[in-house]
Amino acid sequence: MSNLLQQIINGIVIGHAYALVAIGWTLLLGVARLVNFGHGQMYMLGAFVTWWAFAKAGMPYWAAVPISMGVGAIIGLIMQKVMLRATFDQNLVSIMIMTLGFGYVLHGVAALIFGSTGQVLDTPWSQIEFEYGELWLTAQDLAIILAAVIIFIGLNWLLNSTRYGRLVRMVAEDPKLAQLAGINVRRIYFGVFAFEGAAVAFAAGMVAPRTPILTSMGFDEVIMTFVVVVLGGIGSVRGSYIAGVGLGIFTSLFAALVAPAYTTAAAFLLLIAVLVIRPKGLGAKVGSGAH
Amino acid sequence: MTSSSQLTPVLSVQNLKVRYSGNLAVDVQSLEVGRGEVVGVVGANGAGKSSLVNGLLDWSRGVAQVTGNVRLDGALLDSIPTHQRIRSGLLLVPEGRLIFSQLSVHENLTTSFDQVNTDYRRIYSRDDVYDLFPRLKERRHHLGSQLSGGERQMLGIGRALMMGPKLLMLDEPSIGLAPMLVSQVLQTMKTLARAGLSILLVEQNVRAALSVVDRLVLLERGRIVMQGSAVEMENSPRIAEAYLGTH
Numbered sequence: 001m002s003n004l005l006q007q008i009i010n011g012i013v014i015g016h017a018y019a020l021v022a023i024g025w026t027l028l029l030g031v032a033r034l035v036n037f038g039h040g041q042m043y044m045l046g047a048f049v050t051w052w053a054f055a056k057a058g059m060p061y062w063a064a065v066p067i068s069m070g071v072g073a074i075i076g077l078i079m080q081k082v083m084l085r086a087t088f089d090q091n092l093v094s095i096m097i098m099t100l101g102f103g104y105v106l107h108g109v110a111a112l113i114f115g116s117t118g119q120v121l122d123t124p125w126s127q128i129e130f131e132y133g134e135l136w137l138t139a140q141d142l143a144i145i146l147a148a149v150i151i152f153i154g155l156n157w158l159l160n161s162t163r164y165g166r167l168v169r170m171v172a173e174d175p176k177l178a179q180l181a182g183i184n185v186r187r188i189y190f191g192v193f194a195f196e197g198a199a200v201a202f203a204a205g206m207v208a209p210r211t212p213i214l215t216s217m218g219f220d221e222v223i224m225t226f227v228v229v230v231l232g233g234i235g236s237v238r239g240s241y242i243a244g245v246g247l248g249i250f251t252s253l254f255a256a257l258v259a260p261a262y263t264t265a266a267a268f269l270l271l272i273a274v275l276v277i278r279p280k281g282l283g284a285k286v287g288s289g290a291h
Numbered sequence: 292m293t294s295s296s297q298l299t300p301v302l303s304v305q306n307l308k309v310r311y312s313g314n315l316a317v318d319v320q321s322l323e324v325g326r327g328e329v330v331g332v333v334g335a336n337g338a339g340k341s342s343l344v345n346g347l348l349d350w351s352r353g354v355a356q357v358t359g360n361v362r363l364d365g366a367l368l369d370s371i372p373t374h375q376r377i378r379s380g381l382l383l384v385p386e387g388r389l390i391f392s393q394l395s396v397h398e399n400l401t402t403s404f405d406q407v408n409t410d411y412r413r414i415y416s417r418d419d420v421y422d423l424f425p426r427l428k429e430r431r432h433h434l435g436s437q438l439s440g441g442e443r444q445m446l447g448i449g450r451a452l453m454m455g456p457k458l459l460m461l462d463e464p465s466i467g468l469a470p471m472l473v474s475q476v477l478q479t480m481k482t483l484a485r486a487g488l489s490i491l492l493v494e495q496n497v498r499a500a501l502s503v504v505d506r507l508v509l510l511e512r513g514r515i516v517m518q519g520s521a522v523e524m525e526n527s528p529r530i531a532e533a534y535l536g537t538h
Contacts, residue, residue: 089354166394167403173393176352180385182377182404182454 002134007256008249013141015248016148017207019241021221022228023151024199030235031172031192032087034095038079038103039200039225040218045106046072046204047213048114051121061123065205069198075106076197080190087189088175103218110215118212126209144206151199152241159237168192172235223264227271233280299365301326301489302347302381302458307359309339309346309513316342316355317513324458329480329490331500331521333534334510340493341386343510344460348373348383364410364457378404380412380457386466386493389447392436396427399435399446402453412455413486420449423479441472448479459483460491465499477503497534501525509534 021043028034036042049071053064079102080087086094128139159165170178171188178185228247232239250270251263258266302324309317317339324330332340346357350373361368363381371379390399400417421428424445430438438446444464451459461480465473473496480503484490494500500507507524509517517529524530 163401163403166398166401169394170391170403173391174388176350177385177388177391178403179350179373180348180377180383181450182374182402184372184374 003256004253006135007252009135009137011249011252012245013137013144013248014252015245016145017203017210017244018224018228018248019244020144020148020151020203021200021207022225022232022240022244023148023155023203023237024196025225026229026232026235026237026240027155027199028192028196029229030237031168032189033090033092033235034083034087035092035099036079036196037096037100037222038106039099039196040220040222041103041106041110042072042075042197042200042218043204043208043221044213044215044218045075045110046201047121047208047217048110048119048215049201050205050208051119051213052114054121054123055119061125065202068201068205072197072199072201073194074197076193076195077190079197080193084186084189103222107215107218114215116215118214120212121209123209140206140209144210147202147206148241148244151202152237156237220264224267227267231271231274299326300324301328301364302491303360303362303365304347305360307343307346307361308357309342310356311342311353315513317346319343319359319513319515322508322515324489324491326489327484327487328506329484329492329504331492331494331504331507332510333494333497333500333507336495338510339513340495340510341462342513344383344462344491344493345385347460348376348381350383352387377454378406380410380455381460382451382454382456382458383460384444384447384451384462384464386462390435390438390443390450392434394435395431396433396435396438396446397431400427400431400449400453404454406455410457412457413452413488414455415449415452417453420452423452423482424449440467441469441475444468444472444476445479448476452483456488458489458491460493462493463495464492465494465496473499497530 025036025039028036046068049068050064053059053067054061059067079099083095083098086098123140125139125143130137130139130142159169167178167183168188170181170183171185175185224247228240228244231247232241232243247267247270251267254266255263300323302322304319304322307317307319307322308315332343334340342355345351346355347361349357363376363379366379368376368379368381397417400420406414426442427445427449430442435443435446448461448464464476468476477499480490480492484503492500492504501521501524504521506520507518508515509524509530517524517527519527
């Protein structure tokens with residue numbers, strides 16, 4: 001019984017991690033209708049920059065994460081600069097290939113800089129453990145849950161209650177009409193890409209301490225993000241939170257009760273099942289407001 | 292306002308060409324709209340009416356290539372992107388999707404930028420728009436998608452008025468509306484024109500256009516083939532035969 005409870009707790013933590021990792025792509029997909037298959041490598045880079053700033057440059061953890069976010073935002077801006085034409089033309093095939101290629105470039109650059117050996121991002125919060133009977137949780141786990149909840153509530157508020165959020169929703173619904181409203185659509189696209197880069201770097205800084213990090217990682221992250229985003233309903237902020245947490249609990253229970261080796265396959269089966277039953281996913285897209 | 296600025300046409304176009312993948316859709320040598328003037332652009336389907344007004348903003352739902360000189364109040368707009376042309380007061384209520392359907396009426400009536408240089412233009416507040424279209428006030432909490440065609444047209448015009456038009460361009464505002472709503476939209480245009488607003492009206496319905504415009508321009512295959520005052524054009528056999536269905 002306590003084992004099952006522990007698995008559910010793990011699932012909740014992993015689920016919030018999934019949701020946190022997916023948030024940038026959710027907005028990207030909802031607003032610019034873009035996919036980013038370099039997302040996983042951006043996660044990897046976020047983890048390594050945090051590790052470098054923390055373990056090598058000796059900065060405190062709370063300062064290392066924002067530095068990694070800054071690097072992530074710059075990478076997002078560069079990506080958007082390169083893909084702007086394809087973004088405006090909604091050339092999805094080009095964008096898929098370009099982002100996939102960009103991911104490999106990031107992998108190569110990271111391997112050159114950080115080497116190919118695994119590292120451990122040993123944050124002060126990972127050392128703090130809370131125990132209750134046989135159940136346990138680290139402060140890092142709690143921070144992941146808290147950060148995910150705050151970011152999702154914050155993003156929802158930003159989108160639905162601020163002027164900038166309204167502009168983003170206008171561009172999401174109809175970028176051409178947004179131009180006629182005097183909106184600099186290009187700037188909104190840049191903003192969304194910078195957010196994607198910073199958000200995935202932040203997620204990496206929070207989530208990567210749970211496992212050893214390698215410059216070759218990224219595939220699992222991009223696949224799970226893809227599942228979360230599609231499950232949640234393309235571009236829905238609230239939907240991807242629910243989908244992330246749900247998927248975390250599902251994979252964690254599946255790994256414990258069935259077999260850990262097949263969790264990715266099981267996640268995809270779940271995705272297919274949900275798409276058959278609810279073709280638009282669990283939520284609606286950003287443009288329709290996450291009401 | 293200087294006397295010279297009163298003489299400058301609010302819109303002046305030279306040698307405007309709009310192409311879609313190489314095909315010339317608009318080829319207008321010269322077109323002017325005077326301050327406070329209401330000019331109608333009429334012509335058959337596919338004559339290039341929409342391409343003309345869209346081209347003035349270097350805007351298109353497709354991929355259009357636009358060349359030529361466009362001046363608003365004497366200022367050359369050529370190298371300025373669409374959203375900046377909008378901010379400088381060249382406003383378009385496009386045909387088709389003209390409002391944000393997933394935003395409420397209230398949100399649709401919120402401007403997306405701060406006006407810096409307002410010159411002589413009137414910038415409508417949301418309440419001004421509600422005074423002009425009381426129906427919108429009743430429906431202010433509804434989403435754009437819940438509005439009827441006529442209400443969408445009102446909302447589109449209201450949105451444009453709040454951005455401070457120097458020239459308001461309307462692309463087929465009467466399309467798909469019931470006759471009573473058409474006359475209501477035309478009535479609104481007359482009210483705005485009387486208040487001094489310059490308007491460029493694209494209409495397929497020539498009779499409707501003639502009831503509001505000062506001057507009418509006839510477009511065929513992207514070229515201006517005839518223009519004149521409303522009275523002249525109404526009495527022209529060519530217009531009467533081809534567009535009014537009378538002899």
